[in-house]
Amino acid sequence: MVEDIVYINSDAGVHARPAMMLVRTAMKYPCEVFFIKDDVEANAKSIMGVLALAITKGSKLIIRAHGGNEEEAVHELVSLIQNDFKEEDKIKV
Amino acid sequence: MDKKKLYIRNLTDGTTDINLQLELLAGEKGLDKEICVGDVNRPGLSLAGFFDFFAFSRIQLFGLGETAYMRNISDKQMKEMLETFFSYDILCCVFTHDVKPNQIFIELANAKNIPTFVSRYSTTRFISLWTHAVEQYFAQEMTIHGSLVDVFGVGVLLLGKSGVGKSECALELIEKGHRLVADDVVEIQKIDELFLFGTAAEIIRHHMEIRGLGIINVREIYGIGSVRNRKRIDIIVMLEEWDETKEYDRLGLDELKYTILDIDLSYITVPVRPGRNIPILIETAALNHRLKKMGTNSARELDLKIKDIVSKE
Numbered sequence: 001m002v003e004d005i006v007y008i009n010s011d012a013g014v015h016a017r018p019a020m021m022l023v024r025t026a027m028k029y030p031c032e033v034f035f036i037k038d039d040v041e042a043n044a045k046s047i048m049g050v051l052a053l054a055i056t057k058g059s060k061l062i063i064r065a066h067g068g069n070e071e072e073a074v075h076e077l078v079s080l081i082q083n084d085f086k087e088e089d090k091i092k093v
Numbered sequence: 094m095d096k097k098k099l100y101i102r103n104l105t106d107g108t109t110d111i112n113l114q115l116e117l118l119a120g121e122k123g124l125d126k127e128i129c130v131g132d133v134n135r136p137g138l139s140l141a142g143f144f145d146f147f148a149f150s151r152i153q154l155f156g157l158g159e160t161a162y163m164r165n166i167s168d169k170q171m172k173e174m175l176e177t178f179f180s181y182d183i184l185c186c187v188f189t190h191d192v193k194p195n196q197i198f199i200e201l202a203n204a205k206n207i208p209t210f211v212s213r214y215s216t217t218r219f220i221s222l223w224t225h226a227v228e229q230y231f232a233q234e235m236t237i238h239g240s241l242v243d244v245f246g247v248g249v250l251l252l253g254k255s256g257v258g259k260s261e262c263a264l265e266l267i268e269k270g271h272r273l274v275a276d277d278v279v280e281i282q283k284i285d286e287l288f289l290f291g292t293a294a295e296i297i298r299h300h301m302e303i304r305g306l307g308i309i310n311v312r313e314i315y316g317i318g319s320v321r322n323r324k325r326i327d328i329i330v331m332l333e334e335w336d337e338t339k340e341y342d343r344l345g346l347d348e349l350k351y352t353i354l355d356i357d358l359s360y361i362t363v364p365v366r367p368g369r370n371i372p373i374l375i376e377t378a379a380l381n382h383r384l385k386k387m388g389t390n391s392a393r394e395l396d397l398k399i400k401d402i403v404s405k406e
Contacts, residue, residue, distance in 0.1 A: 048277035052294035
């Protein structure tokens with residue numbers, strides 16, 4: 001199991017788009033990933049789960065993963081949050 | 094998760110859903126005491142001088158009987174009695190029927206920092222409201238990844254891995270006229286050590302995420318009849334990818350149990366594979382559950398009938 005703590009910096013908090021980016025990132029890895037905020041745990045691969053956490057600016061978020069590629073998953077999620085959800089390779093829709 | 098704490102202060106400061114119509118009369122300094130039990134004590138016997146088994150750590154409820162008794166004793170007796178009464182570490186006192194205690198009581202309660210309230214409710218009403226409120230407040234809670242649907246009045250909790258089709262299945266059930274309680278995130282609360290109630294997180298209530306469609310508002314699309322806020326959980330349906338090597342239940346004679354917060358619930362596993370109509374299986378499972386609850390176990394009854402026939406040889 002790998003765990004890391006990260007603080008949300010973006011002013012708008014985690015609304016639908018950032019939530020989708022987190023879920024998309026988590027989905028890339030086979031491991032189970034959870035976000036924990038104020039003792040409430042949410043599946044990081046579920047949009048509704050992430051939205052339900054109501055993550056605001058300044059929230060402390062614990063990212064926990066266990067299973068395949070857990071290291072990389074936590075690392076990529078942490079850097080995504082630390083970069084205020086600015087992805088280098090934007091997915092074209 | 095740490096156990097929730099409840100302080101006397103919380104009864105009147107509006108931080109909880111508890112509303113007992115309380116008005117603070119004395120003992121403001123004692124408001125930070127913690128409420129540990131939801132039981133109440135009627136202090137009649139203690140007021141009369143009998144202190145064996147005095148449950149001082151509970152809320153002390155002064156009804157019409159107690160206040161009448163205190164009116165009928167002299168001020169001197171009252172003082173002596175209250176000196177002994179307040180020498181215990183009393184949690185707090187509540188006077189019901191909107192009958193306020195006299196000045197002697199208020200002064201001593203202030204001196205000993207015993208929070209004293211008056212409530213508009215009658216004693217019996219207060220006890221039931223209090224017990225219910227505290228029980229609800231201390232109810233064990235957890236969140237689970239799944240979908241909760243009310244199917245023919247049976248609370249069906251769909252579980253299974255991400256992507257197995259829980260939400261699609263829930264959507265099809267809604268389309269058939271059943272009601273969505275929560276999708277993806279189900280908040281579960283244990284009530285009375287007997288039942289589990291599920292509800293959605295407030296912020297995402299009645300919304301679903303369907304792959305390919307995105308986020309939809311079920312209440313807006315299917316109408317108010319397609320949703321409900323809270324439902325008792327009756328059965329668990331585990332959806333899983335069809336596994337050739339696994340034996341699935343073919344008889345339904347043995348009832349499997351799934352335990353959440355120490356409560357056992359009927360549990361069935363439904364293997365998913367293309368072409369299988371899962372919602373209709375779930376509807377049937379819900380109806381079968383109702384049938385069992387009403388005293389008819391189809392599998393067992395057929396088995397008995399067959400046993401009867403085959404044993405006649």
